[in-house]
Every structure is written in C-alpha cells, then in structure tokens.
Amino acid sequence: MEKMTMTLNINGKPQEVMIYPNDTLLDVLRDELDLTGSKESCGEGICGSCTVHMDGKPVRACLTLALEAWGTEIKTVEGLAHGDDLSDLQQSFIDHGAVQCGFCTPGMLMSADAFLHETPAPDEEAIRKALAGNICRCTGYAKIVTAVAHAAKPSDDCPDCKK
C-alpha cells in the first residue's frame, strides 16, 4: 500500500494531499487539511456528524474513501460561510439556540443546507425527515428544526428571528 498524491477540490479550492488508499475523506479533511469542523463520532455512518457535501449531495465522510472523492466538489461546514459572514442557516442556528454541545452541529448544518437547496420552503415534517439521519445526543431537535424552518422562512411571531 503506497501513499499517493492527489488533488481534492475542497470548498472551491484545489488542495494537494498525500493519502493512503484506506484513508477516508474524513481522515484527510481532519488530519491532512486541518478542517476539523467535520466530526468523527460513530465512524460507521450512523450519527451523521461527519456529513459533507459531495457534488452538492450530503454524504458521510467517514464512509467515503478519499480516493472516491477525487474529481468531485467537496464542501465542508467551513465552506458554508462567506468569509466572516455566516450563512443564513448558520446564523439561524445561533439565533434559535440550536447549538448545545455543538458536536452534531456541522453535520446538521450540512444536511439541512443540502435539503434547503432542494426544498426552499419545507414544512416541519419534511425537515424532520431530512434530518432523520443526524443524531443530536443533547436531544435539542426541536430548536434545530425551528432554526432550519426559520432559516428558510423567518417568522414574524418568532422573537429569535428578530435578533
């Protein structure tokens, strides 16, 4: 098994990395590129905390080989903000108190971001279904769902939306 050099397109920038075939995309993001936003929790595709976008679709970085990511556009949670300006979804998470310990947050954001691109005006049931693959062990689901819903459509009745 030899280490090889390849270029991955991460958050719009080409990044040259040295990898082994058995490196997962998550290993490379965290250990090679210091993009530690994507978290490793279960390591077997259950919890969703390592979710990143691959060509716009949410995938588990812990179950995707880095080699399989070659030639695709990868977006991590670090790529959601524009410079210092957080995306509407990120800001909504903060405003609605959707972040508790924060470990699931990057995965939740990436799943929700991909979902909102496909479904710009979702109802609550659709949001819950879309986030069903992400686990929050603080059990703060209600605020997360509200944050996603109000990121798509701010509510006049919600005091958190006016922050």
Place this chain on the structure above:
Amino acid sequence: MRLPAFDYMEPENLEEALDLLAAHGEDAKVLAGGTDLLVRMKKGVTKPKILISLKALDDLSYVKNEEGCIRIGARTPLAHVIASNKVQQKARALHQACEKIGAVTIQHHRGTLGGNILQDNRCHHYNQSDFHRSGRQACHKDGGQICYSRDDSDRCHSTCQSDGAAALMALGAKLIIARKGDEREVNLDAFYTADGIKPHAIEPHELLREILVPVGCGHSAYERLSYRSAIDYPIVCAGVWLRTDEYKKDTIDAARIVVGAMGRAPLLLSQDAAFLKGKQLDDTAAFEKAAEKSMKSAATFAVHNVGSTVEYRCEMVSLMVLRALEQAAQAAEDAAR
C-alpha cells in the same frame, strides 16, 4: 475508526472490472457506495486485500423503462431509484423499501440498490468490533463452531435485513450477474441461499450488473418495522404483490408474500400467499388469515439476533403483512376504478 490496509483499483469500464474480478476475485471486494462494506471492514469482519471500485462505471447507473419491466443498473444510487416515476407507479414496494433504507439525505446518495441486495447477513453477536469478538470463541460466521443466537446450532443463523431484497422478491425480480465473457440471469428467490455464512449465490469473480423488475400487472406494497424511522435496519419487514383476475377485477388471481429480517434469507411464503387466490380485494378476514399464516411460517426461522425479542418480532410479522396486503389491495381497487 481506521480502515485496514488494502489496495485500491478503479476499472474504467465493465470489461476491465470483470477482468480484475477474474484475476483477483478471491482476494477482492467490489466497492459501490461503501455504506455496508466499509463499516464491515472497519469492524474487521471483512478483510479484503483489494477493493475494486465501481466509481467510474457510470454505465451501471440507470433506471430504464421497457415493455413489461424496469431495468435498474446495480450501481444506481437509491436516490435515483426513489426519484423514478415508473418505479413509484409500477413497483411501489421497491419505491417504499428504498425510501426506508438508511437515512433520507445521506445513505441514499452513496448507497446503491445493488449494494442493498448484496449486503451481508447481520447478527448482533457477529457485527461487532474485532476487540469485542476477540473476547470469546468465534461463531460460525467468524470461522468457528458456535452459534450465539441459537444454542447448539450446527449452522449460522445470521439474518438478512435487506429492505430491497424483500420488496424485489415480492415483485418477482431477477438479477443479471456478469462474469468475464459471460453473464447469467437468476431469480431473486434462488439468489438467496439461506446459508448465513454465504447468503448470496454469487461467486467472487462475478459482478451484479442489473436488476430486472417485471411490472406487467399486479400491485405491490412494502411495510417494515424498525426502532427508528431512519438509519436502523428493519427488525421485521414484509413485501407483498397481488394480481387481480383479468375479468373479475375485484378477485385476487395470484399473490406473493415475502417476509424479511426474520430468517437467513427473505422468506417467500408461497403456500400462505396461495391461500389468497380467489379471495375478494375487500376481504379483510382473508388478509388477516393470510397474515396469521405468514406469522406462523416465519416464526420457525426467527432467532434472537437483530434486536427486540423474537416473540415481539413474530407478532409484528402478521401486522406488517396485513398492512402491506391492505395497501396493495387498495392500490388494485383504485386502479380498477
């Protein structure tokens, strides 16, 4: 969790993939979505020396509508199967099953239909880390002589928990399996061997190329029970298919009932389904009777190895079968109107 070391090969077309499988089949595993294989590798229950990736084989990713059947490439992501109108209309059980696999936004984009059909049998005692398994004697599936889920058993009782398998078997699907210079067609019910250690009738040098779903007539439905709606594997599932008489549209002419996650293979309960022949679509008592019969048939095979108690899962078999039959009958009634 690190993956063990392996060599990675990325064939550019089907011929090249079959050549590689012919040369390295015994030592190699085929990597499609990886949502099942990579987990097993991380746990050390599968240790291939080589991974042959299907990444470049885009020609194995399609859903084609043909006269009387739908052809689905083995590497088609579940999300594409779910999005297909033809699958939704004509092979509803498959649509419902694919929707329930894993999690909506995640496994569906990486996970493939072929991978779901070929997912290895599972058992709580076997699907554990190397460390966990090293603390006791190896079970049958691990190369030993013990079964932890059924005492004194001389064979492995791992359970087939594929959603797609039960739905596709109810639909009477066939698989096209390719090997270097040749290919063969096999009925799905013959493909599952009911051997817990080697659950699929596919050789190491062969590659699942296509799934052929007949959709000429009949209505299907799929129901499943799992702890959570997403991520978890089913602990009981049922796929059913009903065909009504050509002239008497309210009478069942043929039926198939498949119960999954209860045995070493999906259970095609032909005798219990035959009971429905000649019954009316609104004959709830007949559906209840068929569901009861299915429960009794399936109960023989169940062991306590996929969560929950055997008693609960057995009772739920009749409920899943009944709900699926009612759905399929409703679809048949709607179509007759």
